[in-house]
Amino acid sequence: MGRVVKGTQFVDLQDAGDPVRLSKFYELHGADELVFLDITASSDGRETLVDVVKATADEVFIPLTVGGGIRSVADAEVMLRSGADKVAVNSAAIADPRLIAQIAKRFGNQCVVVAADVKRGATGQSGSSGFEIYTHGGRRPAGIDALEWVKRAESLGAGELLITSMDRDGTKDGYDVELLSRIHDVTSVPVIASGGVGTLEHFLEGALAARADALLAASVFHFGQIAIEEVKDYLASNGLCVRPPAYIDRVRG
């Protein structure tokens, strides 16, 4: 079975435990959705991922997005049949954007999350916005402007955008507010903010300043620095509408 790991700026991975147990824990503590991103994405890795998705879907009853190594409609179908509700495509969609349209046509736009790893332009090839797309787990600059790409992804049928700031990933410096709000300005599908959360204030900033529709965090939850209930209480106390954790013991048997 696979493991949950978390890195800093996509390297220096640390083990965070068993994905099925962790998923159940997060469900019970009020997570609204789960995202699995397979960072190995090899063919062996994919078999492992399918097993993890099945085992998770057998026990965890909140929406699950699975990504990493989805290269075809057939790959997407395997994940959806295994219990994923949505698939996230990244490198393969950049290599062949038709993949987005193909999966959307077959399973509906709501099933297709386009994940993009974005870095502030260092190579000078990033076009006008200064934000550049990287692929292959953040190792390769794609030479594509991030804002142009998300617009194209939406027009092809992306139902959601999962935007990870490589500059912020694992740093705990907060979401990249400028990146996220500029993506919000040029698209109309939900944006999931990812990369950089370290404090409760960062979550609020992600919802308000960055105007993200969904807030993803990994390190702070995996390593127990912040509990999901704390995030929700904090957001609610600042006037946001959030689903409170529904504890099993509040349910009359």
Added chain:
Amino acid sequence: MIAVLDYGIGNLRSAEKALLQAGADARLVTDPDEAASADALVLPGVGSFGACVTALRNSGLHHAVYDAAERSKPLLGICIGFQMLFSESEESPGIPGLGILDGAVLQIPTKEKLPQMQWNKLTILHPDTSLMFGGFSGAEPWFYFVHSYAAYPIGGVENPAVAAVCDYGGNVTAAVEKGSLWATQFHPEKSGALGLALLSQFVRFAGVGAK
């Protein structure tokens, strides 16, 4: 036994596993005879109205649904499985639905983004008498929705069968409870602990817990 009607549309794994978790003796059923002999039915559905209705009729499993409606056998429709109980949908003109419930299935008239793909909080209209929502008090009723079309039963919230609505730029029918016929626009199998609580209520109502 609860038969989860498997007519070849989408992933039913979550629905089956959630019912098992809720204490049911549940299984995926493709055979119309087996469906006919089940104690209760779950009619799921994802994708488009037309594709679901067509696949259901081709599978022959629609007979079991009509039979359940006539004989007051417990039936739970989920998402498109709810919408299919009406006679037609704006999504798939010219393709007849099952015509078991009266009303219309229309694209949600809202300024919000479509699909509604989110958790939303329900207003439960008859909390004192609802069996469907009788399993949890105190917890705010949030459930997970994925849909662009919604059912509008005749009479709207004045229709006593409408058990719950949610707000998505206007009232959207979230659940119907009409005797033995239960249906939800949201996905109880994706709505965490409260979704399981609702499924447990159905299992208990249907008297089909695992032995």
